[in-house]
Every structure is written in structure tokens, then in C-alpha cells.
Amino acid sequence: MMTLLPAVLLLAAAPRVSAVVVYPDRAQVTRELSIPCGPRAVARFEQIPPAADPASFRGHSDAGTVEGVRAEESPRIQAFATERQKLDDQLLALSREIAVQEALNARGLRLATLAGRYDDVAVNLVNRELTTPKPDFKAWQAAFDAALATRQKAADDEIAAGAKLRELRRKRQELELKRTRLTASARRSEYRAEVQVSCPAGQQARVELTYLVGGASWQPTYEARAEEAASAVELSTYATVSQATGEDWGQARLTLSTAQPSQSATPPEIHPLRVYAEQAETKKVLVRREEVQEHAEGGESANTTPSTPPALQAAAQGLSVQLTVPEPADVPGDGRPARVFVGRSRLAARFAFRAAPKLMPFVFRVADLDNTGAFPLLPGPLDAFRNGFVARYGLERVPQGGRFHLTFGIEEGLRVKRAVVQEMQVDSGLFNSARRYHYDYRFELANHRPGEQVVELSEHIPVSELEDVTVALEEKTTAGYELKPADGLVTWKVKLAPGETKTLELIYRVDVPASYGTGSP
Helix, strand or coil: CCCCCCEECCCCCCCHHHEEEECCEEEEEEEEEEEEEECCCEEEEEEEEECCCHHHHHHEEECCCCEEEEEEEECCCCCCHHHHHHHHHEEEEHHHHHHHHHHHHHHHHEEEHHHHHHHHHHHHHHHHHHCCCCCCHHHHHHHHHHHHHHHHHHHHHHHHHHHHHHHHHHEEEEEHHHHHHHHHHHHCCEEEEEEEECCCCCCCEEEEEEECCCCCCEEEEEEEEEEEHHEEEEEEEEEEECCCCCCEEEEEEEECCCCCCCCCCCCCCCCCCCCCCCCCCCCCCCCCCCCCCCCCCCCCCCCCCEEEEECCEEECCEEEEEEEEECEEEECCCCCEEEEEEEEEEEEEEEHHHHHHHCCEEEEEEEECCCCCCCCCCCEEEEEEECCEEEEEEECCCCCCCCEEEEECCCCCCCEEEEEEEEEEEECCCHEEEEEEEEEEEEEECCCCCCCCCEEEECCCCCEEEEEEEEEEEEECCCCCECCCCCEEEEEEEEEEECEEEEEEEEEEEEECCCEEECCC
């Protein structure tokens, strides 16, 4: 444990958290205060949370020179003494009130017993009056009314006292739980730090102490609003910040960093890759291999309309980016998340109706965009709006200048159907030396919207990775398609007038040598 410097000039006011840089797994906190200058002025920072790393303590002053930073660890029991005494007083007051309510409840039970005795008196009176020539009916009524009134009052008192007693016991349980947590926290330690500054006497120095704390993180969230008339999408970026350091960040300047301080900077070591073979007699079997073809996309958009500059501040930090939150924010230190606004940008977009009926029998409204913003888009949940809320889904990482796609829900006014017309195998070639697989699919598109619409319909065909296996589209396939050979994607752009229905047909063949097995192509 380090010894504190002797205080020559010390400011007693508690320093506030002025700025925080939040990383995905920790945070760098900056506290500041002003002190009068002198040859050995000392700024004291109390109640630094135990989550702080003492090795990360750094001091800075806008006047003079920082001579040194010293810190010590101390138990938090004294810091919590006042609050614990307050809880003890509240518990004592509640215990007394509970005792009073328990006494009232016991009195209600005695009153109920008394009401039962009144019933017995009334019954005895009736039995005695029945033997007389002139029974006093009014006396009977009075006796039963008295018994009923006593029983009713006993029931009301019991209900009221029981409800009050349950509420008081609930409050006592909450206070006891809070005191237990406080006692556990009081057993932990906290840090105190002192920054010694030398500066000319008669001036004021603003002293800052920075330190790293664990238990803090942030995650980006997005809101995308379609502006179809302007061919644009308004993309708002938010951040969900949470921290459980026990230290509240009140009206602090937040900066969000994408850097991972905990990740090692050591590059991986590549090992030799060896190829060997074992001879074995096997028969070739044609199999299906599902593989996603990924291609690098440039940042140039088909829509050259420039986007509105983003109303946020972003600074590149090598491989990471720092985003400045425009307004001071409050982040509680008990782990409750706080949602803060980061910035908003308006991106040029190309809207389209797209359908892949093999996967889902719906037509979707989508937008193609380029990330012309000032920073890469990080993975996080996105809320899409198009004439109201549409859906929530995840946004993948998009580099600065990279192309990405957003969906704005299903378009009910456009319908699509897919039907399997034919899937058969035909032997061909001399002595059945080859097999031909024949596929035929039919699609039906219908427009129930008021104006002419264009729908992009996509389907895939197999992509052969073998020289002796060929895949070819038949001539009867509906014309006007675009084929991407590397992906096997066939796409039509179909114009539909209001109320119009069109039919498309996709026919292709797969020729396979007979020496291959009969696995599915």
C-alpha cells in the first residue's frame, strides 16, 4: 500500500466525473476538480470504486507540472456508516409499527370472539322469550343486530390490520435486503488518490485524474426510417451503455470506442500446410455442397446522389474508431442500461421489391445503401420503420464505404408463388454413359397495388465444380433474366401493371457421367 502525500493545499469539494471513454469491455474515467495553486498543491480524489485499476491512475493539470500521483486502498465501511445508520433507524421504526399492527390484529381477533358470544346471548334470549306468552321481537332484533355489527367491525379491522401488516413486513424485507447488500459493499475496499501539482501561487489549476475500470460496456443500436419519396434512408445511431462500478456518471461527456484493450496485439503464427493422400478404391458420388459465395464490395453506389453529412463526431484511432456522444449523459453505476443518442445520417438509397420464393413466399421492400458515414457500422440490433414500425433484426458490420442492404418488411400488395413442375432423371448417351437431371419451376407474380411496380425475383441453379458435370439453362426459360455464373443466381426484373399477373419459368438440366453414384446433384 502506498503512502499518501502530505496535503499542503487541499480542496474538500468532491470531484465529479467529467468524461468517460467507454470500451466494449471497460471504461476510462476522468474526474476533475479545481484547486488553488502553490509549490505543492494537492488535489484529493475520494471514493474511487474498487473496480478501478490502481496501476492505471494518471494525473493531468492545465497549469504547472504534475509532480506525482499517490493512491491507497481503504475499507468502505466508514463511507457507508451514515447510510447504514439511516437504514438501521428505518428498520427500528418499522419494527415498532409492525408491533402496533400486530397488537391491533390481536384485538380484532378478540373482537371476533366477542361477536360470537353476542350470538350466543341472542340465541339464549330467543329461546327464553319463546316460552313466554308475549315474546319481545324488538329485543330479538336488537340482540342480533348487535352481534352482526360486532362481527362486521371485527372483520373490517382484521382486513385493514392484515393489509397494513403485510405492507409493513414487505417494506422491512426490502430494507433488510438493502442493508445486507450495503454491508457486503462496506466490506469491500475503495481507493483514494492524491495528485500533487506545482504551479504559480495565486492561480487556479484544473486537475484531472484518469483511471480504467472494469464492469462497463456499450453496444450500438440503430433506427432506420425509409424515405422512399426522397430515395433515402435516415439512419440513427444509439448506444446502450451499462456499468456496474458503483460510481454514477452524472452529466458526463461520453466517448464510445470500438477498441478492445484486452485483446492481444501479438499476430498469429502460421504453420506449414501439408498435403498427403492415401490410395483407396472408391466410387465417385455426386453430392450437394451448400456454400455462401462472398465478394468484396466497393463503396461506390449506383445512386450517386450525395447523402447528408452525418451529425456525429467520429475520430479514427488506427484500427478502431471513437464516437463522441453529442450531449452529456447520465449512466447509473448499478448496472442499469442507459440509452444515449450518438448521431444521425441520411444515406442515399435505391429501393426495390425483391422476392426469393424458394426461401419465403413473400415480396419484401428492400433498400441498397452505401455507408457514406464517418465511421464503420458495428454489429447491433436495428429497428426498421416504414409508415410505422416494421421489424427488428440484426445489422452486421459494414465498413466505411461498404455496401449493405436493409429490409422494410413484407409488401402485402404484391404476391408471389412457386410451383415445382417437373423434377426427373433421364438416361442419355451411348450405353447410358451419362445421366441427365431435368428441373422445371414456375413462378407467378401478381400486382394488387394501385400503380405499376417492378419486382426482382431470384432463384438459384447449381454451380458445378467438376469438369465432367455441366449445368445449363434450357431455352424455354423465360427470357429477360440476369445470370451470375459464380453464384448460380438467376434474377428477373418484372414490370407489373395494376391488377396484372405474370408467369415465369425456370428450366435447367444437369448432365452427370454414369460412373458417378446416385447421390442428389
